[in-house]
Amino acid sequence: MNDSEPGVVIVGAGHAAGTAAALLRQYGYAGAITLVGDEPIAPYQRPPLSKAWLKGEADAESLMLRPLGFYAEQRIELICGVKATAIDRAAKTVALADGRRLAYQTLILATGSRARPLPIPGADLRGVLSLRSAADAEELKAALGPGKRLAVIGGGYIGLEAAASGRALGAEVVVLEKEPRILARVACETLSSFFTAYHQARGVKFELGAAIESFVGAGGRVTGVKLADGRVIPCDEALVGVGAAPNEELGRDAGLECRSGVVVDEDARTSDPAIFAIGDVTQRPMPLYERTFRLESVANALEQAKQAAAAIAGKPRPAPEVTWNWSDQYDLKLQLAGVAFDTDDIVVRGDPGAARFAVFHLRGPVIRAVEAVNAPAEFMAGRLLIGQAKPVDRARLADPAISMKEVAAA
């Protein structure tokens, strides 16, 4: 096949897309590869946007997934700043907003997800921000600084990371969460109360169980967050971090099966055999957990990029991986592996008071998920044990005097 014949078109030029393009070449795929993304820049990494980059500890260049020269060198055509608007599955073409139409033999949807807006009055005021793209992060960073008041709506990982980075930049931070605890959707109570206390000790205030009614403003700019009990929490900026929604419209409009994400199989193939989908946009099988799920993580983007690239290049399907993730806040490194589905017990190992501990979620004697704070051995061993579904002895797991190597070997 040569480059003038339709090859692989990848829509979305984010973490999953950039990785899939690179892997296709690495796996020996010789046809044309075209990446189309609506952001103005080449594929980059989002995790530092709320962490090292926001605090000023990493520069813009270090965010780039690959150096710019990579794409030309690898004969990957990169179209930036152009949105794909429709897929014609019968003609095997993708229409772009600039009028172009790209023919494909294989299409990969890697459109990611977007920050969920908060549908309340005042959400369109200036200073009400979200954090998904490098452009969003620039805006947030410019708004933070000594004495600035930041209200974070939503106590999830991105909100808490932004809160920690905001404190590092000298801003006053209040986190408003509608649930009675932060991280309610994604972490256990032990972790929620640990992070709440850790942030409080570093000057972050919390409004838990907060019923947010509206943003109030003056002259078109946000000045506060109004609660149902009548109080107004004053702020100079409000960051809305209430989760993400999959950018599945392109797939859905083309008739691909969607269910809170584009539904894919273990090769990342959609209901159309010529179309794959990877990354945040997918509803994917989780073989270890006997269900499908939509994951939002770099590990997931990388794993599915491998699956799709292997299938397209005719390589064997890679072994299923245990999903994992991480979060940096202050001097804490949180590492997560697996998902706590159908678990019936929790084992805490180590001492939350010493900011070094891990929470294991078990079903019977089998570890299904681990949340490790400054506890890399617990994370690494936990990830291994989750993948092996190997029974463990709870008493030994709970005893920090017995090393994770020994626990894993038993």
Add this chain to the structure above:
Amino acid sequence: MAKITYIEFSGTERVVEVAKGLSVMEGAIKNNIPGIDADCGGACACATCHVYVDEAWREKVGERSDMEESMLDFAENVQPNSRLSCQIKVSDELDGLIVRTPESQH
């Protein structure tokens, strides 16, 4: 700038100039050197940037941190000269450094 030699598992050698302050991992990614995955982008959270530091350079490169040590404990084919390359900062001291990449990072 420091000259760094990356030697792949297959034996392929690449010598590149890496700016001071970058990590040995970033030096590989920027120069398109295969063999280092760096899934977490340098957060010391993934252990997929594992390299073997040439014996002659072990002392200059320094010791593993506790965090790194624990991560490496569970990586594959770990040797006494194993390091996570995202945790090695390039300096003038390291001009001439030689590292080898393992067969696989996963």
